[in-house]
Amino acid sequence: MSKHAKEMGILKEHLGKHQLKFTRQRELILDAFLKQEHITAEEMYHQLARRDPHLGLATIYRTLNLFCEAGLAQARHFGTQTQYDNVSHKGHHDHLICTGCGKIVEFENCDIERLQEEVATQNGFTITTHRLELYGLCSRCRH
Amino acid sequence: MSKHAKEMGILKEHLGKHQLKFTRQRELILDAFLKQEHITAEEMYHQLARRDPHLGLATIYRTLNLFCEAGLAQARHFGTQTQYDNVSHKGHHDHLICTGCGKIVEFENCDIERLQEEVATQNGFTITTHRLELYGLCSRCRH
DNA sequence: ATTCTTTTTGATATAGCTTATCAATTTCAA
């Protein structure tokens, strides 16, 4: 039994419901994807180049988008690229970013997360992921 | 005295500090920008085409990025395009984004903002701006 | 007002990321 049996099952269920097929490439890409917290298509392309030199970039994009539709991944546009987040990874962290020196501090705050849920519920949404970035100056750069 | 005297002053101050020049185009673009809550470069290009048919798209991009450096605007990557947010609009609003249909709901939550300040203080930061995006499914797409 | 240096503009080429196209291959149910 594979390490990622649960997610593999979700994928297979999605495939079955939509008359799609379970392929070697989809299995390979899901396996690699689940080991990451988030990854870009390009990064995955290079990572998998050794295991399967003929795996095409288009297939990676197609498959990652498929994962989004299956609810396994979540696309997030960051900078000029698209990050594919592994939804199954818990403990999402947010960022404090110093606009002076570029320093980044990661943090987690349950109260904020709870309020986010509240806002979402009020608007009829169910949140799958979020992104919170606070921009400002760190203590050193303020002086 | 213009309607946007304050922001025009901020821009001029930024220009002065960086040996940049105050041009007809920058004035025109800032004036149009401040009337929006957020806008893409392409949208502004079409909006301003009537007032100045020769205004180039590159100039719009350059100027909107300039506004970001001056603290008047904030770039936000959404979908395949970049949204430029008008920072001067009160009650900085955050976004609920449906990953199913692309629907966007804007919201404001003082409690979240207060907690953000707290987190920043604990880490020695002073916040100048922030970005919060909640991704999920709206009530219609959930079914 | 004129001159001169520096910056900006507009038009277009280029770059970077993602999707579309399509013949060849693979999947999977019959």
Added chain:
DNA sequence: TTGAAATTGATAAGCTATATCAAAAAGAAT
């Protein structure tokens, strides 16, 4: 095993944003 339907890989095409560069404009000094 067979055959219809879906997938793949290679590459072209699409789209957004930036780089390039000659011509124009801004602003300081005369």
